Amino acid sequence: MDSDPINISPRVKVLLSFLLTAHLFALVLPPLSVQTRGPIGPSPSVSTGLEWVEPYSQLLYIDRGYAFFAPDPGPSHLIQAAITGPDGQRREKIYPDIEQQRPRLLYHRHFMLSEFLQEIYHPPGPPEELQKVDPQEAQYWSVARARYESVRQSIMDHLRHEYPGNDVAIARIEHLLPNLIDYQQEPLELTDERLYRVLLDQPMQPGASE
Amino acid sequence: MNQTSYRLKTWLLQYVGAWDKFWFAPRQPQTLSLLRVITGAMLLYSHLVLATDLTSFLGDTAWVNNETVRQLHDGTFGVADFGWTYLSSISNPALLWSHHVFTILVTACFAIGFLTRITSPLAWFLQLMYLHRMTGTLFGFDQIVTYVAMYLVIAPSGSCFSIDAMIRDRFASDQRGRFWNWFFPAVKATVFSNIATRLLQLHLCIIYLFGGISKARGQTWWDGTAIWYSVSNYEYQSLDMTWLSGYPRLFSAMSHLTLFWELFYCALIWPRITRPFMLVIALALHAGIALALGMITFGMMMIAANMVFVSPEYVKAVASHLRFPKVRAAA
Numbered sequence: 169m170d171s172d173p174i175n176i177s178p179r180v181k182v183l184l185s186f187l188l189t190a191h192l193f194a195l196v197l198p199p200l201s202v203q204t205r206g207p208i209g210p211s212p213s214v215s216t217g218l219e220w221v222e223p224y225s226q227l228l229y230i231d232r233g234y235a236f237f238a239p240d241p242g243p244s245h246l247i248q249a250a251i252t253g254p255d256g257q258r259r260e261k262i263y264p265d266i267e268q269q270r271p272r273l274l275y276h277r278h279f280m281l282s283e284f285l286q287e288i289y290h291p292p293g294p295p296e297e298l299q300k301v302d303p304q305e306a307q308y309w310s311v312a313r314a315r316y317e318s319v320r321q322s323i324m325d326h327l328r329h330e331y332p333g334n335d336v337a338i339a340r341i342e343h344l345l346p347n348l349i350d351y352q353q354e355p356l357e358l359t360d361e362r363l364y365r366v367l368l369d370q371p372m373q374p375g376a377s378e
Numbered sequence: 379m380n381q382t383s384y385r386l387k388t389w390l391l392q393y394v395g396a397w398d399k400f401w402f403a404p405r406q407p408q409t410l411s412l413l414r415v416i417t418g419a420m421l422l423y424s425h426l427v428l429a430t431d432l433t434s435f436l437g438d439t440a441w442v443n444n445e446t447v448r449q450l451h452d453g454t455f456g457v458a459d460f461g462w463t464y465l466s467s468i469s470n471p472a473l474l475w476s477h478h479v480f481t482i483l484v485t486a487c488f489a490i491g492f493l494t495r496i497t498s499p500l501a502w503f504l505q506l507m508y509l510h511r512m513t514g515t516l517f518g519f520d521q522i523v524t525y526v527a528m529y530l531v532i533a534p535s536g537s538c539f540s541i542d543a544m545i546r547d548r549f550a551s552d553q554r555g556r557f558w559n560w561f562f563p564a565v566k567a568t569v570f571s572n573i574a575t576r577l578l579q580l581h582l583c584i585i586y587l588f589g590g591i592s593k594a595r596g597q598t599w600w601d602g603t604a605i606w607y608s609v610s611n612y613e614y615q616s617l618d619m620t621w622l623s624g625y626p627r628l629f630s631a632m633s634h635l636t637l638f639w640e641l642f643y644c645a646l647i648w649p650r651i652t653r654p655f656m657l658v659i660a661l662a663l664h665a666g667i668a669l670a671l672g673m674i675t676f677g678m679m680m681i682a683a684n685m686v687f688v689s690p691e692y693v694k695a696v697a698s699h700l701r702f703p704k705v706r707a708a709a
Contacts, residue, residue, distance in 0.1 A: 175404075176402065181402055184402075185397070188401060191577070192580060195580070195581055195584050196584055199588035200588070202592070203588065203591055203592065203595075222459075223460040224460075226460040226461050227462065228506070229461070229506060229509050229510070229521070230581075231459075233588065233592065234585045234589045234592065235588070235592035236518055236589055237593070237604065237608055238592035238593040238595070238596060238599075239592055239593060239594075239595040239596030239597075240596035240597060240604065240607070241604055241608040241611060244611055244612065244613035244614070264613065271427060272672055272673075272674055273519075273674075274430060274431060275672075276517060276672070277435065277512075277516075278515075279613055280514065280515050281442070281514055281515045284514035311455050311456050312455070314454075315449075315454075315455035318449060318454075318455070319446055319450075319514065321446075322441065322445075322446040323441055323442075325443060326441045329439040343611075343613060345610050345611060346610055348603055348606055348607070348623060351623050352623050352624070355623070358615070358620070
């Protein structure tokens with residue numbers, strides 16, 4: 169039962185070396201697979217290796233990409249909730265809200281939730297043309313959309329539970345970063361209304377960003 | 379030919395020797411024990427904060443409710459993953475609260491080093507269950523605190539700065555058996571302390587390397603505006619640093635330094651001559667994230683994780699200087 173040996177046998181060292189090497193592969197391959205993914209999909213060699221370690225890395229939550237503020241710092245995404253009471257009175261709440269969620273760690277969890285909703289967003293669809301041209305891609309589209317709708321519904325259900333008897337609707341809001349050159353010439357408040365835009369949930373249009 | 383084979387054999391033996399020394403040289407536990415205190419305290423804080431709004435994150439009426447979490451992992455929306463957790467099956471609020479109180483108690487015991495051989499793996503396992511349940515509400519802090527807790531499971535991290543050390547010394551006897559010695563480990567250099575240290579060191583190198591690579595794919599880390607755009611994000615902001623816009627040389631230097639520091643951390647953290655510089659930059663960078671970008675927990679935990687590159691002898695000397703009796707006695 170003494171697990172604190174000063175020396176261990178060569179046989180145990182070989183076994184441990186094998187396990188340690190496998191663990192290191194499980195650490196490296198998930199972020200590598202993120203970086204080696206291109207327009208035609210993941211790198212075949214990396215994804216082959218990843219298949220071997222994925223269950224282990226997912227179970228231990230080491231299947232992360234570590235892309236903090238990368239590739240570029242971008243805008244924030246918020247959830248705007250419109251809560252309408254039985255008397256027709258309407259109030260709006262924004263998530264995250266530093267005044268409502270304290271301490272900062274709790275605020276940050278709400279912030280990550282709103283970013284998660286944006287991250288998994290997929291527009292309504294798929295378009296009929298896609299179903300004809302690429303049924304598999306159309307299937308991916310449907311599944312991705314179903315995931316977004318499920319999480320969105322869960323968020324609305326939570327708000328209905330928090331505000332019983334009220335109608336709830338939510339929208340995604342993008343909070344843009346001010347352009348540096350514009351800011352240097354004419355500083356503006358980071359909460360300036362010009363920096364906010366509502367992200368519409370509508371089928372993808374040719375040339376549209378979403 | 380003989381000379382070639384001799385050289386190859388020498389090279390292989392040197393490589394095996396270096397591998398053996400890197401992984402299997404015994405190491406003192408002081409640095410890991412200090413990390414246990416910090417990691418346990420941060421985990422405890424995380425669970426206490428969660429307790430202020432528990433049913434918003436767990437249960438059937440959470441932001442992401444049980445059914446949705448199960449679907450996110452079971453393949454309903456594509457490929458299934460192995461992010462298994464029993465917490466997505468618990469609906470009863472009383473049971474959730476009981477479980478959470480238990481988790482808080484276990485984590486507190488882990489932080490103070492009480493029954494660490496049990497509470498260390500248990501605290502890590504419970505944290506892992508929360509992570510898989512709280513999909514969509516996690517960030518870097520959750521990752522790093524869980525990784526450090528994971529590697530501490532391997533090491534005898536309760537051997538100092540702990541209640542276990544007090545119990546061991548209070549009831550010291552030559553008659554104690556192997557189980558007692560395992561359960562209340564002595565302060566001594568062990569192979570498993572070294573393995574835990576090496577794994578965390580390498581994991582940090584991987585985190586920073588891929589953090590750097592992903593930044594290198596962007597534009598603003600190269601043109602130097604990334605730091606300004608980071609501090610001008612209102613939702614992250616905890617300290618108004620937008621005045622940096624008037625100092626382009628400063629914010630661009632900070633952007634470039636961050637990028638190159640992350641990219642080369644995995645190489646420059648190992649030589650003794652460059653290690654102090656890398657650690658000072660780590661301290662400055664993560665303190666900046668903690669103070670200006672609102673991620674106090676993440677910044678503090680990353681600073682703590684970087685301490686794994688501080689030698690246990692140094693920690694022992696500082697602790698002895700600060701008059702920690704158990705460490706002084708061991709020294």
